[in-house]
Amino acid sequence: MSVQSVFPQLEPLLPRVSKPVQYVGGELNATVKEWDSTTVRWALMYPDAYEVGLPNQGVMILYEVLNEIADVLAERTYAVWPDLEKLMREHGVPQFTVDGHRPLGAFDMLGVSFSTELGYTNMLTALDLAGIPLLAADRTEDHPVVLAGGHSAFNPEPIADYIDAAVLGDGEEAVIEISDIIRAWKAEGRPGGRDELLTRMAETGGVYVPRFYDFTYRPDGHIDTVGPNRPRVPETIAKRTTMDLDAWPYPKKPLVPLAESVHERMSVEIFRGCTRGCRFCQAGMITRPVRERSIEGIGAMIQTGLAASGFEEVGLLSLSSADHSEIGEITKQLADRYEGTNTGLSLPSTRVDAFNIDLANELSRNGRRSGLTFAPEGGSERIRKVINKMVSEEDLIKTVSAAYAQGWRQVKLYFMCGLPTETDDDVLQIAEMAKNVIRAGRVASGRKDIRCTISIGGFVPKPHTPFQWAAQCDPDTIDSRLRKLREAVNSDRDRSLGRNIGMRYHDGKPSIIEGLLSRGDRRVGRVIEAVWRAGGRFDGWSEHFSYERWTTAASAVLEPLGVSLDWFTTRERTEEEVLPWDHLDSGLEKNWLWDDWQDALDEREQDDCRWTPCFDCGVCPAMGTDIEIGPTGRKLLPISPVGVGSPVRNPALSAP
Numbered sequence: 274m275s276v277q278s279v280f281p282q283l284e285p286l287l288p289r290v291s292k293p294v295q296y297v298g299g300e301l302n303a304t305v306k307e308w309d310s311t312t313v314r315w316a317l318m319y320p321d322a323y324e325v326g327l328p329n330q331g332v333m334i335l336y337e338v339l340n341e342i343a344d345v346l347a348e349r350t351y352a353v354w355p356d357l358e359k360l361m362r363e364h365g366v367p368q369f370t371v372d373g374h375r376p377l378g379a380f381d382m383l384g385v386s387f388s389t390e391l392g393y394t395n396m397l398t399a400l401d402l403a404g405i406p407l408l409a410a411d412r413t414e415d416h417p418v419v420l421a422g423g424h425s426a427f428n429p430e431p432i433a434d435y436i437d438a439a440v441l442g443d444g445e446e447a448v449i450e451i452s453d454i455i456r457a458w459k460a461e462g463r464p465g466g467r468d469e470l471l472t473r474m475a476e477t478g479g480v481y482v483p484r485f486y487d488f489t490y491r492p493d494g495h496i497d498t499v500g501p502n503r504p505r506v507p508e509t510i511a512k513r514t515t516m517d518l519d520a521w522p523y524p525k526k527p528l529v530p531l532a533e534s535v536h537e538r539m540s541v542e543i544f545r546g547c548t549r550g551c552r553f554c555q556a557g558m559i560t561r562p563v564r565e566r567s568i569e570g571i572g573a574m575i576q577t578g579l580a581a582s583g584f585e586e587v588g589l590l591s592l593s594s595a596d597h598s599e600i601g602e603i604t605k606q607l608a609d610r611y612e613g614t615n616t617g618l619s620l621p622s623t624r625v626d627a628f629n630i631d632l633a634n635e636l637s638r639n640g641r642r643s644g645l646t647f648a649p650e651g652g653s654e655r656i657r658k659v660i661n662k663m664v665s666e667e668d669l670i671k672t673v674s675a676a677y678a679q680g681w682r683q684v685k686l687y688f689m690c691g692l693p694t695e696t697d698d699d700v701l702q703i704a705e706m707a708k709n710v711i712r713a714g715r716v717a718s719g720r721k722d723i724r725c726t727i728s729i730g731g732f733v734p735k736p737h738t739p740f741q742w743a744a745q746c747d748p749d750t751i752d753s754r755l756r757k758l759r760e761a762v763n764s765d766r767d768r769s770l771g772r773n774i775g776m777r778y779h780d781g782k783p784s785i786i787e788g789l790l791s792r793g794d795r796r797v798g799r800v801i802e803a804v805w806r807a808g809g810r811f812d813g814w815s816e817h818f819s820y821e822r823w824t825t826a827a828s829a830v831l832e833p834l835g836v837s838l839d840w841f842t843t844r845e846r847t848e849e850e851v852l853p854w855d856h857l858d859s860g861l862e863k864n865w866l867w868d869d870w871q872d873a874l875d876e877r878e879q880d881d882c883r884w885t886p887c888f889d890c891g892v893c894p895a896m897g898t899d900i901e902i903g904p905t906g907r908k909l910l911p912i913s914p915v916g917v918g919s920p921v922r923n924p925a926l927s928a929p
């Protein structure tokens with residue numbers, strides 16, 4: 274049965290809301306397929322505002338992969354702002370996709386990509402607006418299967434009651450496999466209803482269906498057991514790993530936002546995974562091993578993507594882009610290829626070394642020299658050993674001096690506060706480091722007007738990392754350390770230095786809630802629902818986040834169960850404790866993670882397995898994968914200048 278667009282009901286509401294253009298769709302490279310010509314229909318959601326969600330690579334890749342299959346349709350949906358939500362409720366307009374403006378409830382699958390746990394309340398808004406029961410147990414065959422993906426899916430327990438399934442790891446191949454399962458189940462006349470469909474997904478070993486697993490708890494609140502409650506489903510669920518990135522050159526046609534968005538450029542993922550081993554970094558741990566895209570693959574994606582989108586800037590993305598084994602050749606050859614055109618190239622530069630400056634210089638041949646960003650992450654040498662960030666202050670000073678000497682005027686440094694074993698002194702050393710950076714920069718450049726911005730985030734221990742056992746620092750301690758740091762930066766003695774140092778940080782409260790949602794178990798689900806019912810929306814936005822709403826809900830829901838917000842966050846775990854994600858297999862051996870946690874406490878570092886022998890983290894044997902790196906020695910051919918004299922422009926981007 275055909276499904277009607279809700280646009281006629283939505284359109285009269287749009288003049289009454291902020292940024293209405295974000296709801297109209299029709300972006301360059303958007304796809305709207307005939308509903309009736311397809312068998313399997315996906316709605317893909319990024320649970321944040323359009324301006325944040327549209328550039329998301331994960332959603333963009335899956336959207337294109339799915340729409341390339343003839344009988345599969347995929348459309349996008351984003352969180353609607355509270356002003357539109359209110360009007361939609363008043364006028365009975367359901368949550369819709371921005372492509373066909375079709376109601377979410379009509380789709381077979383609703384895939385939600387979570388980069389952060391603070392998007393959970395936005396998923397509940399979308400489900401409710403769509404008329405989809407919040408609790409998975411209340412859904413019938415007529416409702417979409419709600420599937421969580423993204424990094425947060427590595428511990429989806431806090432939303433286990435609200436999702437039907439989760440996929441861990443890379444989604445490209447998983448969404449095709451799931452589409453095949455739905456197609457076959459429909460062709461057979463939907464045998465066994467929703468339960469059988471979910472069982473078939475779970476049987477693959479790579480789709481987690483929370484309701485097929487039961488938890489039991491001990492009187493002291495700890496998890497006692499977790500395991501499957503029926504046959505045909507595996508004990509543990511494995512993450513997905515796409516090995517050959519060149520075989521998956523997506524997005525080929527990047528979406529071009531209609532409204533202002535956080536990144537107005539095309540991005541090319543130059544490799545996936547990271548084995549640097551920063552102990553706080555969940556992204557690095559769960560995406561192992563390293564898999565590089567070839568230099569030709571990168572060149573071809575840029576050429577195709579620019580022609581299809583008209584973007585004028587390309588970001589070379591990955592968790593640590595300067596670590597690509599052929600990054601020198603890639604930047605040089607791309608800079609040659611695009612010299613004299615309108616195309617700018619950028620590399621998120623976080624590695625602290627002179628080589629990184631060379632790369633930045635190469636890429637900025639064609640454009641402005643604005644700012645360089647480095648991530649020492651910890652203020653003292655000691656804490657950097659704890660977190661396995663092998664950077665000495667001497668390296669940093671050398672690197673930034675080189676940058677200032679070569680004409681860069683602005684350096685940004687990223688740090689974290691609240692790291693395991695951290696003291697006030699570790700944080701205060703950030704001020705010293707920033708002042709030394711300014712001093713060295715003045716000498717190197719011969720100028721006084723150089724700037725250094727320090728940006729500080731609250732550390733949140735994450736599942737599947739060596740810090741998964743750590744006690745999270747309480748918000749009062751974080752706030753007090755940051756206050757002392759500000760005073761140290763502005764101290765009278767060094768006023769002329771302090772004036773050139775910018776400091777950005779958030780208070781520690783959102784981090785503790787993120788901590789609850791990151792390491793929580795199923796009991797935390799009712800806290801999320803209570804917050805949502807009390808008006809919680811857009812919790813990742815400081816202007817919408819209410820700490821009090823979360824603490825009130827946490828007390829009401831958790832304390833009768835004998836646990837609390839503190840129990841889930843500021844409590845250190847023991848080696849024996851059953852963790853809520855123990856049945857979800859990221860490939861990392863729990864023993865290896867524990868040993869690495871002990872090494873952290875002993876301030877012992879661990880090398881990168883790309884350049885040293887394998888140290889048996891477990892991923893490669895468990896997942897049947899291997900490190901895939903160059904150098905291949907291949908060249909970016911043909912080296913034909915692209916766009917000279919006739920840069921491809923997108924009218925949407927040049928509009929006033």
Ligand code: SF4
Pocket residue numbers: 548561562563882883887888889890891892893894899900
């Ligand atoms: S198994 Fe060995 S080679 Fe593979 S990611 Fe782990 S440490 Fe590196």
